Amino acid sequence: MSELFNLQLSEKMEPVLEAVKAFIANEINPVEQEFHDSPKQDNIWMLSDRQSEIIEDLKSKARAQGLWNFFLPDWNGEGVSNLDYAYLAQEMGKSHLAPEVFNCNAPDTGNMEVLAKYGTPEQQQQWLAPLLAGDIRSAYAMTEPDVASSDAKNIATTAVLENGEWVINGEKYYISGAGDSRCAIMIVMVRTDPNPDAPMHSRQSQILVPMDNPGVEIVGPMNVFGDPDAPHGHMHLRFNNCRVPESNMLLGAGRGFEISQGRLGPGRIHHCMRALGQAEVALEMMIKRGLSRQAFGKPLIKLGGNFDLVAESRIELDSCRLMVLQAAKAMDVLGNKEARVYISAIKALVPKVTGEIIDRAIQMHGGAGVSQWTPLASMFTHNRTLRLADGPDEVHRMVVARAEILKYGQ
Numbered sequence: 001m002s003e004l005f006n007l008q009l010s011e012k013m014e015p016v017l018e019a020v021k022a023f024i025a026n027e028i029n030p031v032e033q034e035f036h037d038s039p040k041q042d043n044i045w046m047l048s049d050r051q052s053e054i055i056e057d058l059k060s061k062a063r064a065q066g067l068w069n070f071f072l073p074d075w076n077g078e079g080v081s082n083l084d085y086a087y088l089a090q091e092m093g094k095s096h097l098a099p100e101v102f103n104c105n106a107p108d109t110g111n112m113e114v115l116a117k118y119g120t121p122e123q124q125q126q127w128l129a130p131l132l133a134g135d136i137r138s139a140y141a142m143t144e145p146d147v148a149s150s151d152a153k154n155i156a157t158t159a160v161l162e163n164g165e166w167v168i169n170g171e172k173y174y175i176s177g178a179g180d181s182r183c184a185i186m187i188v189m190v191r192t193d194p195n196p197d198a199p200m201h202s203r204q205s206q207i208l209v210p211m212d213n214p215g216v217e218i219v220g221p222m223n224v225f226g227d228p229d230a231p232h233g234h235m236h237l238r239f240n241n242c243r244v245p246e247s248n249m250l251l252g253a254g255r256g257f258e259i260s261q262g263r264l265g266p267g268r269i270h271h272c273m274r275a276l277g278q279a280e281v282a283l284e285m286m287i288k289r290g291l292s293r294q295a296f297g298k299p300l301i302k303l304g305g306n307f308d309l310v311a312e313s314r315i316e317l318d319s320c321r322l323m324v325l326q327a328a329k330a331m332d333v334l335g336n337k338e339a340r341v342y343i344s345a346i347k348a349l350v351p352k353v354t355g356e357i358i359d360r361a362i363q364m365h366g367g368a369g370v371s372q373w374t375p376l377a378s379m380f381t382h383n384r385t386l387r388l389a390d391g392p393d394e395v396h397r398m399v400v401a402r403a404e405i406l407k408y409g410q
Contacts, residue, residue: 044230093277136184159190179233204256215242279354286361344396351386
């Protein structure tokens, strides 16, 4: 298992990583502020004309340079390893626009991977092809308001097969991306086996549901720290006798839990590496602010324990990065299922650490740190939310602890 400790970026990906860095610096960064400052539409769930122009122009340039769809490991001979992608994701995390520009944005990446692994040729033609082209966006509907969704087996939304159609009823909330007017398709986790004596892991299924289905009701947005996060959005949805063809089932009835475990592992790696990229930006901002401002006759960076905070931030960042790289390597060597402890360890640790680093940067900026003048407030809320997304900290710590205890036969 010495291969698990080879965390070096592959030689073939070295020029790609440099190209990603150069594209972000030369193409994305010069227009990112204009994108955010662009006057909004009356409909907050739509990009403005200028925002659409900026993002589509960047996507076109990225696609032309081959900087596109990095995340699918070895699908049809394309894509990169999880380890190589981790390096790319960290760079993309330094820019709000970069993940979408390179067509590597959540939740689309996870949904595309599901369709690539489990979709039928017809499902892939209808939904995977336009997602890979960046023509549409998608959502993944799992979390529910009336059950403890930290336990993925607690699905209450039902799907009943009637005359060649699945009839779906139930509610979902905090469904990320479902507010975006470009979101065309959802993967919905449902309960298809009503038998209470059936094995818990075989009661759930995953079904493709178009957003424009008349049985899909968008109740409204779920705000995050008071912000609707438009146009992406985290929506409260209701399924009212929502009918879809029997052929919209993914992989087969009763295999939803199996799909979700395969889907969420890579997504957690992606989230953590992007979070580390954000924390790198926050640390840089903290140091520059501390060097540029004076109080009591000294640069802020030399007051109080700020030296220690800079040192702690660098040590924590590098430690977390090594853990994430090893988790990515474990996925490549052992497979997603066998790497689950590595994945849970980094998911429990990284968002907490990156949130603390961003908080230190906010403190160094004073009032400006929580204002619209810097991206720090948005970065902080995103990282805090990440401690709940794809499983809360407590669930991931439970996975790690259980694996440790099993070593002693308990």
